[in-house]
Amino acid sequence: MSHSVRVFSDLDALAQAFAAILIKDLDRVEPDHFYTIALSGGTTPKYIFSYLAENYAERIDWEKLLVFWGDERCVAPESISSNYRMAYESLLQNVPIPDANVFRIKGEDDPSTEARQYSELVTDNVAEFEDTPQFDLILLGLGSDGHTASIFPDRTDLFKTTRLFEVAVKPGTAEKRITATGRLINNASKIFFIITGKEKAKIVAEIVEKKSGSERYPASRVDPESGHTVWMLDAPAASQLKK
Ligand code: 6PG
Numbered sequence: 001m002s003h004s005v006r007v008f009s010d011l012d013a014l015a016q017a018f019a020a021i022l023i024k025d026l027d028r029v030e031p032d033h034f035y036t037i038a039l040s041g042g043t044t045p046k047y048i049f050s051y052l053a054e055n056y057a058e059r060i061d062w063e064k065l066l067v068f069w070g071d072e073r074c075v076a077p078e079s080i081s082s083n084y085r086m087a088y089e090s091l092l093q094n095v096p097i098p099d100a101n102v103f104r105i106k107g108e109d110d111p112s113t114e115a116r117q118y119s120e121l122v123t124d125n126v127a128e129f130e131d132t133p134q135f136d137l138i139l140l141g142l143g144s145d146g147h148t149a150s151i152f153p154d155r156t157d158l159f160k161t162t163r164l165f166e167v168a169v170k171p172g173t174a175e176k177r178i179t180a181t182g183r184l185i186n187n188a189s190k191i192f193f194i195i196t197g198k199e200k201a202k203i204v205a206e207i208v209e210k211k212s213g214s215e216r217y218p219a220s221r222v223d224p225e226s227g228h229t230v231w232m233l234d235a236p237a238a239s240q241l242k243k
Helices: 011-027 044-056 083-090 111-125 153-159 198-208
Strands: 002-008 035-039 065-069 071-073 137-140 165-169 176-180 190-195 228-234
Touching (some): 065 111, 153 165
Parallel strands (some): 137 190
């Protein structure tokens, strides 16, 4: 249960640091083993993914990576709001990663069935730690309401469930999502919150500095038991942090 904060002058610097950590981690992967990563969605990762594709396509050993998602919108992969589509167009189609290494959440299928099936797929393909799949790295974003993955403030019970993936609904909409739960997130070896922009500065400071009332934000409950959390921030997103 440790966390650190890293602040970058701009998105290129953040992407370079992310790539450097990934390359170092991949160098440590044993032969016949994989490095398992769960991607986040939304808009923030798109620039980072594009930067990796443009600058690290030949410098990252993509064959060692198994790619999953921490959450998905219940839409078809062609949909503009599909997290898979965003990652595919900005990264996966532009780097030499085998199709067999990419495990998308089937947002087009029945949500509860897919939540169950994806839990089984993760259980079959991600090494376990203390009877729960343990991702080597989970990427997370942060919504202005304090949600992360697709765990929204009205569903903090998803940090108590024994299930690995659950169906959620974006508050105020009928938009269904499939999301990793707290059990899976907090069992990760490493978690990167990648957050940019001054509109996130206030909530970042509230959560990182554990200000009173911040426990109502789902992101404040991300605290991996045996893992480490890194807040990867650009300067505007870090602009309200005391230190
Ligand atoms: C999603 C995400 C979600 C996202 C935040 C931040 O599917 O939307 O996984 O948790 O990370 O909503 O989104 P932005 O990066 O667009 O601000």
